[in-house]
Amino acid sequence: MQQRKLGNEGLEVSAISLGTMMMPDNEESVRTIQGALELGVTMFDTADLYGTEYQLGRFGENEKLVGRALKGRRDKAVIATKFGITHGQGPKGDPAYIKKSVDASLYSLGLDYIDLYYQHRPDPNTPIEETVGTMADLVKQGKIRYIGLSEAPADIIRRAHAVHPITAVETEYSLWSREVEDEVLPVLKELRIGLVPYSPLGRGFLTGQIKKFEDLPEDDYRRYYPRFQGENFAKNVEVVSLIERMASQKGCTPAQLSLAWLLAQGEQIVPIPGTKRLDRVQENLGALQVTLSPDDLAEIERISPKGVAAGSRFGAY
Structure with missing residues (x-):
């Protein structure tokens, strides 16, 4: 497994890691997490907010799943989690909230320390200096x-x-969402900070598996996102077809091509594609064997330039 460094403090993880946000709390998810670890994946991304019932205010459900799956395997795994999204109160980052949140996450995960702890969203009411100062104390x-x-x-x-x-x-970054390239990515490269892209496959669009709106289950949250609706959907499917054609020529899947492109954008980039299935984990790791030449990268830029995706990445809240 190829390794990559995140930041300048000594953290090294698998070049492709695993997002667990959409995993249901069942034995298949446990097998997927454990199977990913056996395949060489070392970083597992969760958050106190994630879980099938987070809408009801029950925090920590996904953390409990990750903790259970990795119990007894702590020395092989890098566990990342987040705090700071609340229900109806906006993002939070004040010291009291952070101290309460970290203890709750440690309990849910069944750990005595967390490897990588993120503020999920900046708190407009708390200076970032105060938030990070509290995290430094942790x-x-x-x-x-x-x-x-x-x-x-x-x-x-x-x-x-x-x-x-x-x-x-951690931020969204893919062929579908390249806003990070404008200001954030240059700063990260300058300061030698790692970038962990979530939704690196455009919430599944870039896998080529979604051909029509009806392919999405009736309870799928993506039905409410502008990119999956109406004329936007039709335009985006056309772009994905071009990516599929190029992937076929390269002898890989569209997902592998998309991840290989992302990895080529910088040595400090570690995508965390999320999936419930171990075979998808195996497919995603195949991106590490895909080599993209300068001509390949130019062709990808031609067929999927910045801003190509029709529709915004999030719907109205």
């Missing part, structure tokens, strides 16, 4: 090892990094 206490931010703009990243080294920033 490092000193041994409750967390490395500090991360999620969906943070460039100026917040700079201010945070001035307080304590930031190891990674």
Whole structure:
């Protein structure tokens, strides 16, 4: 398994890791997490918010799944989780909330320390210096090892990094969503901070498995996203067909081509495609064997340039 460094503080993880957000709490998910570890995946991404019942305010459900799956395998896994999204109160990052959240996550995960701890979203009411200062105290206490931010703009990243080294920033990044290239990615490269892209396969669109709106289950959250609706859907399917054609010529799947492109954007980039199935994990890891030449990268840029996806990435809240 290829390894990549996140940040400048010594964290090294598998070049492709695993997002667990959409995993139901069942034995198949446990087998998928354990199987991924056996295949060489070392970083597993969760959050206190994730879980099938988080809408009801029950935090920690997905963390419990990850903790159960990796019990007895702690020395082989890097576990990343997040705090800061609340129900109806907006993002939070005040010291009292952080201290309460980290203890709750440690309990849910069944751990005595968290490898990588992210603020899920910046808190507009708490200076980032105060938030990161509190997280730095958690490092000193041994409750967390490395500090991360999620969906943070460039100026917040700079201010945070001035307080304590930031190891990674998690944000959406794929052929479908390239906004990070404008300001955030240059800052991360300058400061030697890792980038952990979530939804690196465009919420499944870039796998080529979604051909029509009806392919989405009736209870699938993606039905509410603009990119999966109406004329946007039709336009996006056309672009994916071009990616599929190129992948076929390269002897790989569209998902592998999309992940290989992402990996080629920087040595500090570690995507975390999410899946419930072990065979998908195996397919995604196949991207590490895909070599893209300068001509290949130019062709991908031609068929899927920045801004190509029709529709915004999120719907209205």
